[in-house]
Amino acid sequence: MLSLVVVMIALSILFLLLSAQFVFVAQIIVYAGAVMVLFLFVIALLGPARESGRGRLRFQPWAAGLFAVVFLILTWTMLQGVHYRQPDPQVNLDVFGTVQWIGVELFTRYLYPFELTSILLLVAAIGAIYLSRREIDDR
Protein backbone atom coordinates (compact mmCIF):
# COMPACT_ATOMS: atom_id res chain seq x y z
CA MET A 1 0.00 0.00 0.00
CA LEU A 2 2.82 2.34 0.88
CA SER A 3 4.60 1.35 -2.32
CA LEU A 4 1.53 2.40 -4.30
CA VAL A 5 1.68 5.83 -2.65
CA VAL A 6 5.37 6.03 -3.58
CA VAL A 7 4.53 5.13 -7.19
CA MET A 8 1.84 7.82 -7.32
CA ILE A 9 4.15 10.50 -5.92
CA ALA A 10 6.99 9.48 -8.25
CA LEU A 11 4.61 9.66 -11.22
CA SER A 12 3.48 13.10 -10.12
CA ILE A 13 7.11 14.26 -10.06
CA LEU A 14 7.47 12.96 -13.60
CA PHE A 15 4.43 15.06 -14.50
CA LEU A 16 6.18 18.07 -13.04
CA LEU A 17 9.22 17.22 -15.16
CA LEU A 18 6.98 17.23 -18.22
CA SER A 19 5.84 20.77 -17.31
CA ALA A 20 2.36 19.81 -16.14
CA GLN A 21 2.23 21.65 -12.85
CA PHE A 22 -1.51 21.55 -12.36
CA VAL A 23 -1.74 17.83 -13.10
CA PHE A 24 1.12 17.32 -10.63
CA VAL A 25 -0.82 18.97 -7.81
CA ALA A 26 -4.05 17.23 -8.80
CA GLN A 27 -2.29 13.87 -8.84
CA ILE A 28 -0.91 14.35 -5.34
CA ILE A 29 -4.23 15.55 -3.92
CA VAL A 30 -6.48 13.07 -5.72
CA TYR A 31 -4.36 9.92 -5.62
CA ALA A 32 -1.95 10.20 -2.71
CA GLY A 33 -4.67 11.94 -0.75
CA ALA A 34 -8.21 10.94 -1.56
CA VAL A 35 -8.08 7.59 -3.34
CA MET A 36 -5.42 6.12 -1.05
CA VAL A 37 -7.35 7.20 2.06
CA LEU A 38 -10.44 5.58 0.58
CA PHE A 39 -8.59 2.30 -0.01
CA LEU A 40 -7.12 2.42 3.49
CA PHE A 41 -10.57 2.94 4.99
CA VAL A 42 -11.94 -0.06 3.11
CA ILE A 43 -8.97 -2.19 4.17
CA ALA A 44 -9.49 -1.12 7.78
CA LEU A 45 -13.18 -1.99 7.44
CA LEU A 46 -12.73 -5.39 5.78
CA GLY A 47 -9.54 -6.53 7.45
CA PRO A 48 -6.22 -7.17 5.75
CA ALA A 49 -6.17 -8.70 2.33
CA ARG A 50 -6.43 -12.46 2.40
CA GLU A 51 -4.98 -14.02 -0.67
CA SER A 52 -5.91 -17.66 -0.98
CA GLY A 53 -3.24 -19.81 -2.51
CA ARG A 54 -5.61 -22.05 -4.37
CA GLY A 55 -6.56 -21.21 -7.90
CA ARG A 56 -9.28 -22.58 -10.09
CA LEU A 57 -7.05 -22.17 -13.12
CA ARG A 58 -3.73 -23.90 -12.71
CA PHE A 59 -2.10 -22.29 -15.74
CA GLN A 60 -3.35 -18.75 -15.05
CA PRO A 61 -0.06 -17.18 -13.80
CA TRP A 62 1.91 -18.64 -16.70
CA ALA A 63 -0.63 -17.46 -19.25
CA ALA A 64 -0.61 -14.02 -17.62
CA GLY A 65 3.18 -13.87 -17.77
CA LEU A 66 3.20 -14.85 -21.42
CA PHE A 67 0.54 -12.25 -22.13
CA ALA A 68 2.57 -9.62 -20.29
CA VAL A 69 5.71 -10.26 -22.33
CA VAL A 70 3.81 -10.23 -25.63
CA PHE A 71 1.85 -7.12 -24.67
CA LEU A 72 4.95 -5.22 -23.56
CA ILE A 73 6.83 -6.06 -26.76
CA LEU A 74 3.79 -5.05 -28.82
CA THR A 75 3.36 -1.73 -27.00
CA TRP A 76 7.03 -0.91 -27.18
CA THR A 77 7.21 -1.63 -30.89
CA MET A 78 4.14 0.50 -31.44
CA LEU A 79 5.64 3.39 -29.51
CA GLN A 80 8.88 3.09 -31.44
CA GLY A 81 7.04 3.52 -34.71
CA VAL A 82 5.39 6.82 -33.77
CA HIS A 83 6.24 9.71 -36.03
CA TYR A 84 5.73 13.07 -34.37
CA ARG A 85 4.60 16.12 -36.21
CA GLN A 86 6.20 19.46 -35.53
CA PRO A 87 4.82 21.12 -32.40
CA ASP A 88 2.97 24.36 -32.73
CA PRO A 89 5.63 27.04 -32.53
CA GLN A 90 3.46 29.68 -30.91
CA VAL A 91 3.12 27.83 -27.59
CA ASN A 92 5.07 29.53 -24.84
CA LEU A 93 6.64 26.88 -22.61
CA ASP A 94 6.73 29.27 -19.65
CA VAL A 95 2.96 29.18 -19.30
CA PHE A 96 2.48 25.61 -20.54
CA GLY A 97 0.70 23.61 -17.84
CA THR A 98 0.25 26.36 -15.30
CA VAL A 99 -2.97 26.75 -13.35
CA GLN A 100 -3.96 29.91 -15.22
CA TRP A 101 -3.41 28.33 -18.61
CA ILE A 102 -5.30 25.16 -17.67
CA GLY A 103 -8.13 27.24 -16.29
CA VAL A 104 -8.44 29.39 -19.39
CA GLU A 105 -8.46 26.32 -21.64
CA LEU A 106 -10.90 24.47 -19.40
CA PHE A 107 -13.42 27.28 -19.19
CA THR A 108 -13.35 28.40 -22.81
CA ARG A 109 -12.59 25.73 -25.39
CA TYR A 110 -13.17 22.64 -23.25
CA LEU A 111 -16.16 23.78 -21.24
CA TYR A 112 -18.42 20.97 -22.40
CA PRO A 113 -16.23 18.04 -21.21
CA PHE A 114 -15.67 19.96 -17.97
CA GLU A 115 -19.40 20.12 -17.32
CA LEU A 116 -19.77 16.45 -18.25
CA THR A 117 -17.13 15.67 -15.63
CA SER A 118 -19.19 17.40 -12.96
CA ILE A 119 -22.23 15.32 -13.91
CA LEU A 120 -20.09 12.18 -13.74
CA LEU A 121 -18.91 13.07 -10.25
CA LEU A 122 -22.48 13.75 -9.14
CA VAL A 123 -23.61 10.36 -10.45
CA ALA A 124 -20.69 8.63 -8.72
CA ALA A 125 -21.49 10.35 -5.41
CA ILE A 126 -25.17 9.41 -5.61
CA GLY A 127 -24.26 5.84 -6.50
CA ALA A 128 -21.84 5.52 -3.59
CA ILE A 129 -24.39 6.91 -1.14
CA TYR A 130 -27.06 4.56 -2.46
CA LEU A 131 -24.78 1.52 -2.29
CA SER A 132 -23.52 2.21 1.22
CA ARG A 133 -26.89 3.02 2.80
CA ARG A 134 -28.12 1.03 5.75
CA GLU A 135 -31.19 -1.08 5.34
CA ILE A 136 -34.11 0.69 7.01
CA ASP A 137 -36.52 -1.59 8.78
CA ASP A 138 -39.80 -1.52 6.92
CA ARG A 139 -42.48 -0.58 9.33
Added chain:
Amino acid sequence: MNILDIGGSQLDSSWFLLLGAILFTLGTVGVLIRRNPLVILICIELMLNAVNLTLITFSRQLQNPEGQLFALMVMTVAAAEAVVGLAILVDIFRVRDVEDVDDLSELKG
Protein backbone atom coordinates in the same frame (compact mmCIF):
# COMPACT_ATOMS: atom_id res chain seq x y z
CA MET B 1 12.76 14.67 -33.05
CA ASN B 2 11.51 13.09 -29.86
CA ILE B 3 14.14 14.74 -27.69
CA LEU B 4 12.66 16.90 -24.98
CA ASP B 5 14.40 19.97 -23.63
CA ILE B 6 13.78 19.91 -19.89
CA GLY B 7 15.40 22.63 -17.91
CA GLY B 8 18.23 23.01 -20.39
CA SER B 9 19.10 19.30 -20.49
CA GLN B 10 18.07 16.91 -23.22
CA LEU B 11 15.91 13.89 -22.44
CA ASP B 12 14.47 11.30 -24.77
CA SER B 13 10.70 11.12 -24.35
CA SER B 14 10.75 7.41 -25.22
CA TRP B 15 11.76 6.65 -21.64
CA PHE B 16 8.52 8.12 -20.36
CA LEU B 17 6.57 6.08 -22.88
CA LEU B 18 8.49 2.93 -21.93
CA LEU B 19 7.75 3.53 -18.25
CA GLY B 20 4.08 4.01 -19.09
CA ALA B 21 4.02 0.74 -21.04
CA ILE B 22 5.74 -1.14 -18.20
CA LEU B 23 3.34 0.24 -15.59
CA PHE B 24 0.33 -0.61 -17.74
CA THR B 25 1.59 -4.16 -18.24
CA LEU B 26 2.17 -4.54 -14.50
CA GLY B 27 -1.38 -3.42 -13.83
CA THR B 28 -2.71 -5.86 -16.42
CA VAL B 29 -0.79 -8.75 -14.90
CA GLY B 30 -2.10 -7.78 -11.47
CA VAL B 31 -5.67 -7.84 -12.72
CA LEU B 32 -5.06 -11.20 -14.39
CA ILE B 33 -3.37 -13.15 -11.61
CA ARG B 34 -4.55 -11.66 -8.31
CA ARG B 35 -7.87 -12.80 -6.85
CA ASN B 36 -8.51 -10.24 -4.17
CA PRO B 37 -11.04 -7.71 -5.53
CA LEU B 38 -9.36 -4.87 -3.62
CA VAL B 39 -6.00 -5.59 -5.24
CA ILE B 40 -7.69 -5.74 -8.64
CA LEU B 41 -9.11 -2.25 -8.10
CA ILE B 42 -5.65 -0.98 -7.12
CA CYS B 43 -4.19 -2.50 -10.29
CA ILE B 44 -6.83 -0.72 -12.36
CA GLU B 45 -5.75 2.54 -10.74
CA LEU B 46 -2.17 1.72 -11.71
CA MET B 47 -3.19 1.18 -15.33
CA LEU B 48 -5.05 4.49 -15.43
CA ASN B 49 -1.98 6.22 -14.05
CA ALA B 50 0.22 4.69 -16.74
CA VAL B 51 -2.17 6.03 -19.37
CA ASN B 52 -1.97 9.45 -17.72
CA LEU B 53 1.81 9.41 -17.98
CA THR B 54 1.63 8.57 -21.68
CA LEU B 55 -0.95 11.30 -22.32
CA ILE B 56 1.12 13.95 -20.58
CA THR B 57 4.27 12.86 -22.40
CA PHE B 58 2.54 13.25 -25.74
CA SER B 59 1.07 16.55 -24.61
CA ARG B 60 4.53 17.86 -23.82
CA GLN B 61 5.93 16.41 -27.02
CA LEU B 62 3.36 18.07 -29.27
CA GLN B 63 2.96 21.10 -26.95
CA ASN B 64 -0.76 20.59 -27.10
CA PRO B 65 -3.10 21.26 -24.17
CA GLU B 66 -5.51 18.43 -24.91
CA GLY B 67 -3.27 15.75 -23.43
CA GLN B 68 -3.13 17.40 -20.03
CA LEU B 69 -6.84 18.16 -19.98
CA PHE B 70 -7.65 14.59 -20.95
CA ALA B 71 -5.33 13.39 -18.19
CA LEU B 72 -7.40 15.44 -15.74
CA MET B 73 -10.57 13.80 -17.09
CA VAL B 74 -8.97 10.35 -16.67
CA MET B 75 -8.12 11.27 -13.10
CA THR B 76 -11.74 12.20 -12.41
CA VAL B 77 -13.00 8.97 -13.95
CA ALA B 78 -10.47 7.01 -11.88
CA ALA B 79 -11.66 8.65 -8.67
CA ALA B 80 -15.31 7.98 -9.53
CA GLU B 81 -14.48 4.39 -10.42
CA ALA B 82 -12.65 3.87 -7.13
CA VAL B 83 -15.57 5.29 -5.15
CA VAL B 84 -18.25 3.19 -6.85
CA GLY B 85 -16.10 0.05 -6.97
CA LEU B 86 -15.24 0.23 -3.29
CA ALA B 87 -18.87 0.89 -2.38
CA ILE B 88 -19.95 -2.20 -4.30
CA LEU B 89 -17.15 -4.17 -2.63
CA VAL B 90 -18.15 -3.10 0.88
CA ASP B 91 -21.77 -3.94 0.11
CA ILE B 92 -20.82 -7.43 -1.10
CA PHE B 93 -18.55 -8.09 1.87
CA ARG B 94 -21.26 -6.96 4.29
CA VAL B 95 -23.83 -9.42 2.95
CA ARG B 96 -21.64 -12.49 2.79
CA ASP B 97 -18.11 -13.67 3.33
CA VAL B 98 -16.29 -13.66 0.05
CA GLU B 99 -12.82 -15.10 -0.20
CA ASP B 100 -11.92 -13.91 -3.71
CA VAL B 101 -13.44 -12.89 -7.01
CA ASP B 102 -13.92 -16.52 -8.05
CA ASP B 103 -16.72 -16.73 -5.48
CA LEU B 104 -18.68 -14.01 -7.25
CA SER B 105 -19.90 -16.17 -10.11
CA GLU B 106 -23.69 -15.99 -9.83
CA LEU B 107 -23.99 -14.49 -13.28
CA LYS B 108 -22.21 -17.43 -14.88
CA GLY B 109 -24.58 -19.19 -17.22
